[in-house]
Amino acid sequence: MAANSLLAGAVQILCVIAYKGEEGTNAEFIATSLKTNPVVVRRILKSLENEGLVEVRQGRNGGVALKRRPADITLDDIHKAVEGSDGLFALRRNGNPRCPVNKSMKSLLTPVFAAASEAVEKTLKHTTLEHLVEKI
Amino acid sequence: MAANSLLAGAVQILCVIAYKGEEGTNAEFIATSLKTNPVVVRRILKSLENEGLVEVRQGRNGGVALKRRPADITLDDIHKAVEGSDGLFALRRNGNPRCPVNKSMKSLLTPVFAAASEAVEKTLKHTTLEHLVEKI
Numbered sequence: 001m002a003a004n005s006l007l008a009g010a011v012q013i014l015c016v017i018a019y020k021g022e023e024g025t026n027a028e029f030i031a032t033s034l035k036t037n038p039v040v041v042r043r044i045l046k047s048l049e050n051e052g053l054v055e056v057r058q059g060r061n062g063g064v065a066l067k068r069r070p071a072d073i074t075l076d077d078i079h080k081a082v083e084g085s086d087g088l089f090a091l092r093r094n095g096n097p098r099c100p101v102n103k104s105m106k107s108l109l110t111p112v113f114a115a116a117s118e119a120v121e122k123t124l125k126h127t128t129l130e131h132l133v134e135k136i
Numbered sequence: 137m138a139a140n141s142l143l144a145g146a147v148q149i150l151c152v153i154a155y156k157g158e159e160g161t162n163a164e165f166i167a168t169s170l171k172t173n174p175v176v177v178r179r180i181l182k183s184l185e186n187e188g189l190v191e192v193r194q195g196r197n198g199g200v201a202l203k204r205r206p207a208d209i210t211l212d213d214i215h216k217a218v219e220g221s222d223g224l225f226a227l228r229r230n231g232n233p234r235c236p237v238n239k240s241m242k243s244l245l246t247p248v249f250a251a252a253s254e255a256v257e258k259t260l261k262h263t264t265l266e267h268l269v270e271k272i
Binding site for chain 2 (some may be wrong): 004005007008009011012015018032033034035036042050075088089090091092093094095096099100101102104105108109112113115116119120122123124126127135136
């Protein structure tokens with residue numbers, strides 16, 4: 001995959017929420033930090049909410065708040081929220097069932113791809129939202 | 137990014153070439169293993185050729201051969217060939233220059249993203265094309 005900035009966007013959203021603190025914030029305010037459309041922010045907030053990282057309150061007094069302390073949110077949690085937990089690399093779905101090379105790919109690549117995903121997870125787990133916010 | 141199977145496809149292409157050995161092969165034959173269009177194979181072969189992993193000969197007696205021994209081609213080389221070396225995660229390009237959170241993102245995320253890319257590189261370097269082909 002080409003490098004994409006979805007993780008960076010989600011991290012920035014959570015940093016804005018953590019930085020604003022108790023008074024809370026909303027998608028419109030967060031969007032001014034990212035210089036993007038609130039729709040983009042809401043879409044990412046939905047993924048973060050599904051993963052239990054934020055609570056989004058609708059309506060007039062709506063807004064968004066963290067559901068865990070910043071020390072308990074790692075970059076791996078954020079990565080999983082926005083990218084799912086399918087891992088970094090996927091096997092191919094099609095292939096010739098009679099080709100010996102094709103038949104070997106699944107068993108050969110599965111452990112390598114799993115190791116690569118685990119290596120990224122381990123790295124991203126080292127950094128918490130708190131680590132980032134305390135340096136802002 | 138969502139997991140994609142580009143690396144798996146490129147690995148399979150190189151395994152077919154290595155498995156066929158000296159007599160060589162071509163995009164049409166490789167495509168039958170992947171059960172895909174030769175155009176797809178040619179596009180990936182182009183990336184592998186640009187990275188110095190294969191030699192593609194055009195014309196009637198055309199075909200494709202490895203330019204290095206399978207023991208000297210790692211999955212990291214193949215990954216770099218097909219995905220470039222931009223790293224796994226990108227920073228966002230836009231952002232509010234007056235927002236303290238936005239201003240901090242580059243310096244905070246660059247080392248974390250670099251560490252994640254390095255972790256994947258290190259893992260993929262452990263596996264060579266030879267490791268895979270000798271198990272087919």
